[in-house]
Amino acid sequence: MQACDSAYPTGAYAHSAGLEGLVQAGVVRDAATLESFLHGQFLPQLARCELPLAAAAWEAAGGTGGMVGAAEVPGGGPDWGRLRELCLLGRALRGTRELRAASEAVGRQRLEMASLLHGGLASEFQARAREGGWPVPSCVAAGVEGRLLGAPREAVLQALLYAAVSGLVAAAMKLLRLGQNAVQRLVAGGLANCNELLDTACSLTDAELGSFNPWWDIASSRHERADFRLFIS
Amino acid sequence: MALEGHLELEAVAGPDGRSSLGRQSFSAPFHVGKGYWDETVLRVQVVNPTAGMLEGDRMRVAVIVRAGAALGVGTPAASRSFRMRGEGRAVLVQRLEVACGGWLEFAPEPLYLHEGTDFEQRTEIRLETGAELFHVDSIAPGRAARGELWRWGRLINVLDVSIGGIPQLRERAELGGEKAGALARFHGFGEAWLATVLVCSARPGLEAALQAAADGLVGAGCACGVTRLSPELQVLRLVAPGGQQLRDALAALRAALSPLLPALQGGGRRV
Numbered sequence: 001m002q003a004c005d006s007a008y009p010t011g012a013y014a015h016s017a018g019l020e021g022l023v024q025a026g027v028v029r030d031a032a033t034l035e036s037f038l039h040g041q042f043l044p045q046l047a048r049c050e051l052p053l054a055a056a057a058w059e060a061a062g063g064t065g066g067m068v069g070a071a072e073v074p075g076g077g078p079d080w081g082r083l084r085e086l087c088l089l090g091r092a093l094r095g096t097r098e099l100r101a102a103s104e105a106v107g108r109q110r111l112e113m114a115s116l117l118h119g120g121l122a123s124e125f126q127a128r129a130r131e132g133g134w135p136v137p138s139c140v141a142a143g144v145e146g147r148l149l150g151a152p153r154e155a156v157l158q159a160l161l162y163a164a165v166s167g168l169v170a171a172a173m174k175l176l177r178l179g180q181n182a183v184q185r186l187v188a189g190g191l192a193n194c195n196e197l198l199d200t201a202c203s204l205t206d207a208e209l210g211s212f213n214p215w216w217d218i219a220s221s222r223h224e225r226a227d228f229r230l231f232i233s
Numbered sequence: 234m235a236l237e238g239h240l241e242l243e244a245v246a247g248p249d250g251r252s253s254l255g256r257q258s259f260s261a262p263f264h265v266g267k268g269y270w271d272e273t274v275l276r277v278q279v280v281n282p283t284a285g286m287l288e289g290d291r292m293r294v295a296v297i298v299r300a301g302a303a304l305g306v307g308t309p310a311a312s313r314s315f316r317m318r319g320e321g322r323a324v325l326v327q328r329l330e331v332a333c334g335g336w337l338e339f340a341p342e343p344l345y346l347h348e349g350t351d352f353e354q355r356t357e358i359r360l361e362t363g364a365e366l367f368h369v370d371s372i373a374p375g376r377a378a379r380g381e382l383w384r385w386g387r388l389i390n391v392l393d394v395s396i397g398g399i400p401q402l403r404e405r406a407e408l409g410g411e412k413a414g415a416l417a418r419f420h421g422f423g424e425a426w427l428a429t430v431l432v433c434s435a436r437p438g439l440e441a442a443l444q445a446a447a448d449g450l451v452g453a454g455c456a457c458g459v460t461r462l463s464p465e466l467q468v469l470r471l472v473a474p475g476g477q478q479l480r481d482a483l484a485a486l487r488a489a490l491s492p493l494l495p496a497l498q499g500g501g502r503r504v
């Protein structure tokens with residue numbers, strides 16, 4: 001619960017997941033268009049990219065044999081080769097420089113906090129990522145952190161989904177004229193099909209991961225160079 | 234009857250600096266026209282005499298550009314995937330490899346997805362560090378001239394790009410025509426012609442030229458943005474409101490980049 005609280009300092013509040021670019025483009029302009037974007041584009045993208053990567057990272061962090069530092073990890077040590085692979089794939093799945101930088105900034109911060117608070121697996125992952133120059137996408141960091149905390153895979157994915165949806169609508173509140181009730185209705189609607197999304201995410205192979213939304217990527221690309229912006233991404 | 238066709242091209246650099254095909258192999262429905270050397274690039278046109286993909290077709294394309302060679306691969310006409318009635322999805326698998334010091338332009342004409350078609354395209358691009366690339370993948374919303382928009386059955390389009398063995402980009406579209414049309418309408422486009430342009434080169438000035446070109450295309454009524462994913466790799470995404478606008482946009486892009494990428498000067502389709 002602590003790791004998915006909005007007060008947990010990952011810096012996610014500074015990012016809008018590309019929403020600000022879509023607002024600037026005039027595409028998302030009110031509660032109705034935000035809801036359509038959430039259900040038609042944002043959630044499907046989560047189900048095909050971040051959630052399956054987090055699930056795979058959680059699995060790999062439990063891994064196959066080995067040690068974390070001097071301690072033996074229950075169920076075997078992490079599969080570091082697989083974690084590196086997931087980090088690289090997670091970066092490749094982000095279609096713009098800005099969205100990559102956002103994910104990696106949040107991922108590194110999450111890892112930093114996990115390392116500070118709990119050490120062990122998070123510290124080892126952090127050291128390997130630094131040494132190997134791995135990117136650390138936020139979803140991979142969340143999967144590793146969840147494993148470190150002993151959270152079941154489903155709980156990790158539910159927390160990630162909640163953080164993504166609530167983060168999007170929190171950003172939307174600053175960009176659009178939305179009331180509290182409308183925001184809570186959007187969050188509830190976004191989480192309504194949670195089990196279905198998680199089932200999809202957990203059923204995909206690496207080859208099936210990925211998304212395609214040129215308009216979202218274009219909006220994010222143009223946001224990179226926008227003269228005025230509230231969010232980093 | 235479904236076809237299993239292949240196209241293999243390997244470009245090599247000769248001692249005089251000219252590029253030539255060190256190896257080529259193809260089978261129906263592919264046919265390779267005689268290449269010509271335009272003093273910078275060896276240009277090859279790939280023709281599909283059957284005019285397109287049919288149910289159950291399996292096609293494989295492998296293009297290799299060795300160090301120092303420069304190859305331009307284009308098509309004289311649009312690719313098409315026709316209506317399919319059964320379980321047999323048509324599949325095109327493309328693998329493009331460019332060695333350090335090599336140049337590849339791979340810019341086929343747009344893909345037209347006919348009503349009810351089921352088409353899968355997988356493109357894997359492997360670049361060595363120091364390789365250069367100009368790659369265009371473009372898709373029409375359907376047979377727009379006939380008023381047939383967003384009526385295809387299913388499209389799976391996967392693009393994987395790596396440089397020096399490190400994954401740089403993965404895009405994966407899995408879209409029915411109806412869903413693609415709804416996405417386009419949401420973003421304000423009824424008829425959307427989509428293009429993803431990859432530019433891989435470390436030559437200075439490219440980022441500014443691409444940004445300027447993207448700004449110009451937005452002014453011309455397209456949606457367009459460019460982003461730099463690595464020191465060498467930039468991606469320009471383009472949505473044009475019509476087929477002619479797409480052709481004009483790609484021609485304008487070539488014109489904008491050709492002073493910095495001389496290998497682009499001789500290629501491109503007349504518009």
